[in-house]
Amino acid sequence: MEIAAIIQVLEAFAPPVLQEDYDNAGLITGHQSMECTGVVCTLDCTEAVVDEAIERGFNLIVAHHPIIFKGLKQLNGKNYVERTIIKAIRNDIAIYAIHTNLDHVWDGVNGMFASKLGAVPVEILSVKSGTLSKMYTYVPHDHVEKVQAALFAAGAGEIGNYKECSFSTHGVGTFQPVPGAAPFVGQVGTRHHEPETKLEVIFPAYAANPIIQALKASHPYEEVAYEIIEVQNNHPQIGAGLIAEFSEPIEAEEFIKSVKQIMKVPCIKHTGIPAKKIKRIALCGGAGSFLIHKALRAKVDAYITADLKYHEYFDAEDQLWLMDIGHFESEQYTIDLLFEILHKKFPTFAVLKSVIPTNPVQYYI
Incomplete structure (x- = not known):
């Protein structure tokens, strides 16, 4: 299995678009096409965690905190960040960070x-702003159920504790197929009047691409008419x-x-x-x-x-x-969360929780 498959699961749970502007979530070292030999889940990626991955024969570290926040102008090992990156690259260890995007999701x-x-x-x-969009599309009456089902399956129409939410109105659409067209209804060169349903669905803004793909795959028309707008409402479960x-x-x-x-x-x-x-x-x-x-x-x-x-x-x-x-203490169970996300999807794959203590703060009591 390629590292891309691991990343796909993580980003489906906490889309990168939800991270803050200052953040650096995503793949920091390595590349997605690498064959994954195992995953180590941790809060922080340190030299010791890289050593742990090497000892276990794993080549992917999934961390909550990005090891790189700011641009590096040199890589000569003068601090722990540079040493960690150098060691990871030398040993073909990929590092993936899932930070404020994981903070912003409901089950994060x-x-x-x-x-x-x-x-x-x-x-x-x-609540985070700019997280909701609405789609308007126009469907022949007999195909509404099919298109609705596809949009719902792609993640549209979920509002709080409700799903499969939409609104429909009836009207008449017109179009004239021109030479070269292969219309589902109507004839080339003649304006056609088709009774249609205007279908409206709301969805998380980050899910636009799969929802558009679902619409086009389920819609009977050769050219699918749709419009997507950003709505002022905010997604109640993102922030x-x-x-x-x-x-x-x-x-x-x-x-x-x-x-x-x-x-x-x-x-x-x-x-x-x-x-x-x-x-x-x-x-x-x-x-x-x-x-x-x-x-x-x-x-x-x-x-x-x-x-x-x-x-x-x-x-x-x-x-x-x-x-x-304490910072570490308040986020320590994120390691369990990352493990649960990946183990649920890949129950037979090598996904482990790091045993390296990475909290730099100590207490004298």
Whole structure:
């Protein structure tokens, strides 16, 4: 199996178009046509992780964090980034990063975070804009069901907890086939009037190509008329951070102890413990200070994230229980997520979780 097959599965789950502009997700070393000998899933790609892949005879590392964020002008091994890249290239190791695009999908980093804490996701904390499109197309009445089914199968018509959503109106289309045409209905040289259904479906903007292909493959016309527009509505399940709820309120002391135990954190930095019970929480794996005000407006009881600065704790305004559990700690279960995605698709292929500890932060307790 080629590395391209692995990448296809990962990008179907978290399309690269959803990454932030500053990010560098994707294939960093190697090429897609390489025959894959095995996959190591990790949070960070370091020299030690490359050594682990070499020892196991695996040639693909799938990491959450890109080893390269900025352009490299030299490769002489003067820092850990350059040494890691040099070692990977010398040993034909491909490195693939799936970063903020994995943060932005519903079942991604924060979905796994919520699951580990036993909370049920209810909405995205900060919905990403420009993520929805709408297609209009025109289909002979007798072929609507076939075209609808193809569009739905390609991912169109999914809105929140609903799927196969569309809207239809009836009208009459006109066209005149010219010499060289092979019309499904009508005759060359004569204007034809055909009763048609105008079919409308909404879909994630990143899925435009497969949906267009599905339309053309299922439509009976030689020339398929369609229009795609960007809509102002945002996809409700794509964006940064996540709001989740517990089935029953939890005492504050019990909650913070549970977070400490489940997330394997030696200590938690936080604002004052509130008197009320905890039921509605916000989560953002990694550095999430940019979402504090969103969490305040969402009226959550607690916001768990990482990399908060001193003055950002004041932003809680005594209305929000802020917790900083550490960057690695908040994203550690992403390794399990990557393994699950690939193992589900390739149950007999060699996909393993790295055993190399990559957290550079240590605690003296």
